[in-house]
């Protein structure tokens with residue numbers, strides 16, 4: 001029987017487990033599946049942990065999410081086509097839920113599909129090579145400290161790419177008298193109450209961590225961008241300046257001459273696509289971009305069609321795009337989708353990469369990733385979902401953020417799966433200090 005190894009049981013790993021179960025539900029015989037998960041539980045980044053650095057077994061902690069994290073896009077843009085928010089929560093809920101609520105939703109589908117039986121928890125893949133036409137996977141059961149080698153016919157890499165921080169160096173860091181951390185290790189904004197902080201970066205982490213610190217009482221928040229400022233209308237107490245030049249004692253000195261005394265520096269300088277367990281011939285080497293090269297349809301490894309990567313793109317679309325990728329990967333593995341010639345694969349990849357490289361602004365990026373997702377959606381039996389409505393929602397969301405970065409999360413969107421219009425949350429985001437599911441679900 002064909003054997004498939006899946007590495008990771010975050011949203012992407014769970015998508016492909018559900019994809020296989022969906023095929024089985026429809027009467028198809030599915031391959032033998034083993035999903036390796038290094039954490040104790042499933043859900044990937046959404047499975048919050050207070051830990052940073054390494055865990056009790058000496059393994060690196062993958063978690064990058066923090067307390068008080070609320071969805072940074074409308075939930076209607078990421079809804080599963082086969083498992084709506086209405087089905088899960090049995091009542092309409094607002095458009096921007098906190099992490100715990102989305103975690104519950106992700107797990108709801110996985111539980112319904114009964115896919116936990118495929119997952120080996122606390123088991124880290126330490127090596128993967130392709131030899132004798134098989135993937136030889138070495139894994140370590142961390143609890144038992146036991147190493148196992150097993151052969152598989154297919155390999156699906158679903159280990160995410162927001163877990164290994166990129167940490168730049170600036171002059172003066174060694175003698176800085178405060179705390180320096182990367183967003184990956186940021187857990188609780190309360191730590192920075194009444195403090196002056198500097199945040200470096202100009203993407204989603206910089207935006208949200210800066211806002212978190214402001215919301216939970218930081219004295220001042222100074223954001224240093226490298227190339228382009230985010231340019232939002234920041235509230236009083238927050239400002240955006242150009243790039244850090246150096247630190248001098250407590251003083252952060254920026255390229256535009258601006259100086260700011262600071263208690264802490266939070267590096268929101270992005271993450272590395274880091275696959276230390278993969279042999280070189282299988283390893284995707286890319287930065288965070290919307291169309292990493294060498295992946296046919298953003299999924300199948302160009303040099304070995306028995307290997308798939310899920311979720312390796314920079315992300316506007318998330319869960320339902322992961323699903324479209326997972327359904328596609330499943331059908332390649334089950335022989336329902338035939339791979340074209342090497343030449344056609346090369347042509348297809350180049351077409352997307354060239355288009356991606358010409359993108360100039362977020363609106364074009366949203367269009368690009370929507371087209372990509374729609375293209376994949378057509379290729380499989382992933383259920384009906386209105387990606388045109390999702391495209392529109394993403395653009396409205398961008399405009400809401402430009403209008404007011406403090407209030408964009410108070411807006412309501414409609415479901416591309418059920419049509420349900422989200423209620424407005426009982427408390428505006430800027431005043432909602434309690435991110436628990438219990439408080440969020442209260443209607444008043």
Ligand code: FAD
Pocket residue numbers: 007008009010011012013036037038039042043044045046062064065066070071072073078123124125126158159160161162163205277310311315318319
């Ligand atoms: P992950 O969620 O990272 O899961 C990967 C899994 O692989 C983990 O469980 C990990 O333990 C496991 N793993 C890794 N290496 C190994 C190994 N060698 N062996 C075994 N197991 C391994 N998306 C949204 O849609 N909305 C948001 O609001 C949002 N906020 C975000 C905030 C932050 C701070 C970050 C970092 C990301 C955010 N994202 C958000 C994007 C997020 O990447 C996706 O939602 C999603 O978690 C990606 O799923 P994944 O399965 O690809 O990766």
Ligand code: NA7
Pocket residue numbers: 072162168183200201202203204205206225226227228268269270271288315
């Ligand atoms: P991103 O989106 O990959 O962005 C990385 C940011 O880091 C980006 O603004 C970069 O600036 C900046 N960067 C990179 N190197 C440096 C240095 N040396 N100094 C200062 N700034 C630097 O990662 P995020 O963590 O923001 O987002 C990842 C996910 O988390 C995302 O999906 C969200 O949903 C949450 P540049 O723009 O290149 O000038």
